[in-house]
Amino acid sequence: AQRVTxxxxxxxxxxxxxxxxKCNYSYSGSPELFWxxxxxxxxxxxxxRHISRESIKGFTADLNKGETSFHLKKPFAQEEDSAMxxxxxxxxxxxxxxxxxxxxLIIKP
Amino acid sequence: DVKVTQSSRYLVKRTGEKVFxxxxxxxxxxxxxxxxxxxxxxxxxxxFSYDVKMKEKGxxxxxxxxxxxxxxxxxxxxxxxxxxxxxxxxxxSSQPGLNEQxxxxxxxxxxx
Numbered sequence: 758a759q760r761v762t763x764x765x766x767x768x769x770x771x772x773x774x775x776x777x778x779k780c781n782y783s784y785s786g787s788p789e790l791f792w793x794x795x796x797x798x799x800x801x802x803x804x805x806r807h808i809s810r811e812s813i814k815g816f817t818a819d820l821n822k823g824e825t826s827f828h829l830k831k832p833f834a835q836e837e838d839s840a841m842x843x844x845x846x847x848x849x850x851x852x853x854x855x856x857x858x859x860x861x862l863i864i865k866p
Numbered sequence: 867d868v869k870v871t872q873s874s875r876y877l878v879k880r881t882g883e884k885v886f887x888x889x890x891x892x893x894x895x896x897x898x899x900x901x902x903x904x905x906x907x908x909x910x911x912x913x914f915s916y917d918v919k920m921k922e923k924g925x926x927x928x929x930x931x932x933x934x935x936x937x938x939x940x941x942x943x944x945x946x947x948x949x950x951x952x953x954x955x956x957x958x959s960s961q962p963g964l965n966e967q968x969x970x971x972x973x974x975x976x977x978x
Contacts, residue, residue: 789965791965791966800970800972801909803966803967806965806966843908843909852897852914852922853911853914853924854965854967856908856910858906
C-alpha cells in the first residue's frame with residue numbers, strides 16, 4: 758500500500774533554532790516526493806521536490822530510500838516559516854498524489 | 867502567472883440544499899482535482915478528472931458528484947448538503963506526468 762506518514766501534527770520551535778519536519782513513506786517502487794506549504798490565508802503551493810535537489814527558502818529535503826524518509830530541514834528557523842507543511846508521494850498513478858496529514862509549524866519569537 | 871480560481875471563498879448553506887462549487891484553471895491542464903482539507907486529516911481526494919467528461923472517484927466520493935464539460939472548468943456538487951460536509955474544499959490542476967499540482971485559494975463551506 759502507498760502511504761505517507763507525518764508523525765507530528767504540530768511542531769513548535771524558537772526562531773533561529775533548527776527545524777526538521779518528518780515524513781516517512783511506504784511504496785515499493787521508485788517514488789517521487791514533494792513538500793507543499795500553506796501559509797496563513799494563502800493557497801497551498803509546492804515548496805520543493807526531491808528530484809530538483811535544490812534549497813528553497815533555506816529548506817532542503819533528502820530522499821533516504823533505506824529509511825523510506827523525506828524529512829524537511831532548515832538550519833535556522835524564521836518566523837515567516839510558520840505554516841502548514843504537507844509531504845506528498847507520487848507513486849503508481851500518473852494523476853494522483855498521496856498526501857500526509859500535515860504538520861503545523863509554529864516559530865516562536 | 868498560473869491561476870486556479872474558485873467561485874467562492876466562503877459559503878454558508880443549509881442542510882439539504884444543493885451546493886455547487888466551481889473551479890477554473892487557465893493553464894490548459896488535463897488533470898483537475900477536488901479535495902477536502904480538515905485539521906488532522908490532511909488532504910483527502912474526493913474526485914479527479916483526467917480529461918473532459920472523464921472522472922474518477924477518489925478516497926471519499928460519497929455525497930459528492932462532479933462535472934467537467936470544458937477542459938478549464940471542474941465543478942463539485944453536493945446533491946443534498948449535510949453538516950458533516952462542513953469543510954475547506956480545495957481545487958487543483960496538473961499536467962500529466964509532471965505531478966506538481968496547482969491549487970486554488972479554497973472554499974470554506976459551512977452547512978448549518
